[in-house]
Amino acid sequence: MRRFVIGRARNLLENSCQNYQFQRYLLSSSQSSYRFLSSTPVVDSLSSSYSPYSTMAPPITVNTINPKVLECEYAVRGEIVTLAQKLQQEIQAKPEAHPFEEILYCNIGNPQSLGQQPITFFREVLALCDHPSILDKSETQGLFSADSIERAWQILDQIPGRATGAYSHSQGIKGLRDTIAAGIEARDGFPADPNDIFLTDGASPAVHMMMQLLIRSEKDGILCPIPQYPLYSASIALHGGTLVPYYLDEATGWGLEVSELKNQLETAKSKGITVRALVVINPGNPTGQVLAEENQKAIVEFCKQEGLVLLADEVYQENVYVPEKKFHSFKKVSRSMGYGEKDISLVSFQSVSKGYYGECGKRGGYMEVTGFSADVREQIYKVASVNLCSNISGQILASLVMSPPKVGDESYESYRAERDGILSSLARRAKTLEDAFNKLEGVTCNKAEGAMYLFPRICLPEKAIKAAEAAKTAPDAFYCHRLLTATGIVFVPGSGFRQVPGTWHFRCTILPQEDKIPAVVTRLTDFHKSFMDEFCD
């Protein structure tokens, strides 16, 4: 081996045009070859020259990992859920282990886990794109709708070599971005540029990308609604920034007041925080409100005046349940005010996880990025390219969501029926649960105008609050824990979403199937009564 090493080294030296550094490098390498060939562990030969204790890396403990990881929290899959999973396993092992037969997960916006069915047309297209070799088989005609076969061909023709297993362009397949841009334009009445679209594995990675871009240090702040979906607080913590809260007004159906934005901005500035962006979740999570267009205009104006990036989380854009409200994208609102690329920096997030499609596990989504300079856009592109691209099935789904079957398509009627069935059912469940909450003593619940959640406020008796303190847990978490162990129902404590200090809430999804809702209502109502009996004087 050594002869070989030296021979090769000589060749390389002779060939080398810049050999000084390389000579030095090689010399140290050939000396070290001896140690490599020796069976003595390297350390022993050095043990006389160092103390293992002083040079060893610190062990990996919670005290030596990145403190930002410690700081970040994500209650949607937090302690209450871990406990629920444990109880579920106990019931599976021994059905009489608890005073309930099943866990009713109302903690997470995960519709298909609770029986919601996927949109048939979407899954037909995905399956065909996964296995294109069946496209021209006769049996396929009998198994799949004609328009799903046609759409699969169309999509495959947009993918170089029809290779659905290849990495795509870092922003996603161009043809799919064209489709999405066309869908955005059809929705808004204003043009969208496919080059502004970045397809991502769900909306969450896109949010992380923007937080990573905007946050330089803990002196950079991001205005976030309180209550908020805890992806934002987690992401800001992970990226070392500061969450600047603005409080939604529970008394006005979770209204978003620009004066509150202004106040919080000034307060942050007075603390030396540079606020860089405003997060708006519309329709809201966990609060379910749909902003009025005038409100949105005031928000856009605020961002423009203050030079803030507007981060518009619009993943629930298809979930609006009340006739008096309508979803308007912030892109549309900005453009309708005459504001273009030069006026406002806007990032709009969409996902395939919500709406009527509920394809959470497929991890599809995108951000539409407008109003940034070309060189900042290059940086965004660069960060996207480090991860190469998002998953192709998710990309395909995103294009289907933004361009579903149209009137006249073979699948249109069944698509429409599936979609309307899901949305009307969601609206009914939202109402049923809202009414149920409002009947509970000490509980008030705003209407869920949209999204998938209710966020009732619970007024807890003093005795309960003291019991919570004794148990070293927040009062709303105490309530949720008691609820779970008594009934199997899983809500997420409001603390997980933040709330006006001194108020308590919990988030409940509207997703259990309609036939389960009566059980949820009954168990909840009975539990609540006995809880109040126990803790009220």
Added chain:
Amino acid sequence: MRRFVIGRARNLLENSCQNYQFQRYLLSSSQSSYRFLSSTPVVDSLSSSYSPYSTMAPPITVNTINPKVLECEYAVRGEIVTLAQKLQQEIQAKPEAHPFEEILYCNIGNPQSLGQQPITFFREVLALCDHPSILDKSETQGLFSADSIERAWQILDQIPGRATGAYSHSQGIKGLRDTIAAGIEARDGFPADPNDIFLTDGASPAVHMMMQLLIRSEKDGILCPIPQYPLYSASIALHGGTLVPYYLDEATGWGLEVSELKNQLETAKSKGITVRALVVINPGNPTGQVLAEENQKAIVEFCKQEGLVLLADEVYQENVYVPEKKFHSFKKVSRSMGYGEKDISLVSFQSVSKGYYGECGKRGGYMEVTGFSADVREQIYKVASVNLCSNISGQILASLVMSPPKVGDESYESYRAERDGILSSLARRAKTLEDAFNKLEGVTCNKAEGAMYLFPRICLPEKAIKAAEAAKTAPDAFYCHRLLTATGIVFVPGSGFRQVPGTWHFRCTILPQEDKIPAVVTRLTDFHKSFMDEFCD
């Protein structure tokens, strides 16, 4: 509206048990309602009390975004590729625009983009899991192999409610992790725990997760091989850490010397860097070497002695082309040395993107995490849960890769033929290209024992180096640029992977289809000759 606000507010006040803070909050809200209802932009009413210039957020420019984003680079999709895409568009518009008919992308490990076909059985299973309603149709029997149907049922039974569109457990579907753990055990002969598996959207997000966990500041260092796959340098930069280089020995076929690890570790410590982990890519990227088992034992011993986390990138574990080498996982090597959970912290990365399956676009992969305390594991789980879960298709693929058809299965023969066809072809292409490079004047090329790349060293004439300097570009980038514009061939300059200072390389994949390889060789050879003629005196 105001009457409504005040009425609701009164109700809430009466109901409120802890109303002091809430009263204050409400009072400021009702005052601010006036501004909300007014059509005057909020800013005007405050304009007397602030200067717009001093309070506005700094505009978003490359100088005001996170500098870590600016620092990170990813050459695999860098400038040379952007130029190639531009030239490609020019040829599509005007075929005679350049002295070549097509771009030959040899820059990225993306096999299916260059014609490699997916494994039929894998795609059958994916398609069936995407659209399970066809599973019991008679036409399906005619279109899909019986064992793919059976496997799809098996997988669906492992998914609660058979809901492939639902978010799964944050670490991935349990049943799939069981399959993967069994596959690891079959491969290594040592047990694997499904609870140690974290399924991720490809290996890259798993790498990012570990960097995020381990890097607290720029004082934390990660030992990385030079040359390295630039995900590592990019991730370390994005997380604010320090890359501590260790040089692979080109003269010994890119050997990894433990003495070099020791030297670099000591150097880093003397600069005040706390080295936390060692990255080893085996088989190597871009270098293609497969480590000898003895070498791996020395590496494991080194990590144990120094208390470093071993980050084992093993995504090319199925790509070994030489009979004298074999892939041994670091998990197997550690366990075979008698080292268990208490002895070494080891994270092993695998992906569905490489091997013989090449499913880059599906974004499937996992990390197997062993040797960390329970509370650190909880933190890893928490970070994984912020993104909810990886895409289900990728999870399914990962389980198929670790548990492919077995002897006796209906699909075994065709699966084996597809697999062997791809691997033997890769081995042939590796050899053909290696020989072609070694024939070029001033170029030496180590054998690609594994992975998907060659990393030849080029000795550039002084005149070329000066021309590169004048063009303000690195010499290897200069060569690659010239190569591209003359021939359409896309290599990535070695600078993108780092190299011993003063040496120049480029990375070429072995992925163009076999029938394209002669064209690559001919064009490259002709170009190289004229380049040397131009720049040698």
